């Protein structure tokens with residue numbers, strides 16, 4: 001049986017001042033996460049390759065736009081990025097082009113996370129740092145017994161062969177589970193797994209489950225990017241939500257699965 005929580009938009013309150021580093025901040029979900037965090041009066045450091053993609057937010061008092069990519073940054077640049085941060089959120093994803101899918105960096109998400117986590121560990125940061133990773137409902141949580149049919153196993157095997165971004169998503173979550181795990185008091189993580197992403201203008205009610213309630217391959221549900229951004233912001237700013245989901249891979253669906 002799956003544990004389910006239905007979140008009602010507006011139910012949770014921001015409780016503290018936070019500083020959050022957002023990766024993939026120029027992406028479709030990343031932009032929404034930045035906007036949601038700013039709405040909650042969070043200080044945001046947005047790492048982007050193209051700052052113009054955040055031009056609609058430029059001038060926001062709590063927003064610092066950092067041009068570049070984590071993989072290309074020097075150690076001192078990384079220190080500057082994460083100094084004082086309470087959370088690192090990743091909405092990174094490979095661009096849906098031939099170069100984005102098959103070119104380098106093949107392990108964009110995993111290697112960016114690894115580089116940042118290694119830095120946090122070496123720096124022995126005084127404050128606790130939450131890692132909130134956007135992933136996919138098509139990725140299994142290997143630590144719990146998530147049922148998977150033979151047909152799904154076959155398709156996932158093919159995806160691993162044909163789609164490097166799928167492997168990157170799997171490895172990124174495995175990295176957090178296996179190498180970070182629960183071994184660091186000051187470093188916690190949660191992996192957010194949306195199903196098929198859709199765009200909506202407003203946050204709507206959404207459901208969060210421990211595991212998928214339907215097949216992401218053969219009977220996919222829908223998840224609004226704006227709901228993903230809202231849930232990621234809750235994980236970062238609302239203690240009760242973090243305590244509920246830290247160290248887990250929650251799956252998020254719109255409450256009304258048809259829309």
Ligand SMILES: NC(=O)c1ccc[n+]([C@@H]2O[C@H](COP(=O)([O-])OP(=O)(O)OC[C@H]3O[C@@H](n4cnc5c(N)ncnc54)[C@H](OP(=O)(O)O)[C@@H]3O)[C@@H](O)[C@H]2O)c1
Pocket residue numbers: 023024025026027028029030048049050053069091092093094095096100104105108134135136137169193194195196197198225
């Ligand atoms: N599509 C779905 O239905 C679905 C469902 C579930 C989960 N997901 C996962 O959710 C992720 C995010 O989705 P989305 O639609 O918000 O993604 P998106 O709009 O494609 O955003 C991807 C972000 O990653 C950045 N990026 C790409 N390649 C990079 C590189 N080499 N170096 C640095 N940054 C790079 C992009 O930067 P630029 O703006 O500079 O390109 C952008 O900020 C997806 O990648 C996927 O893994 C997708």
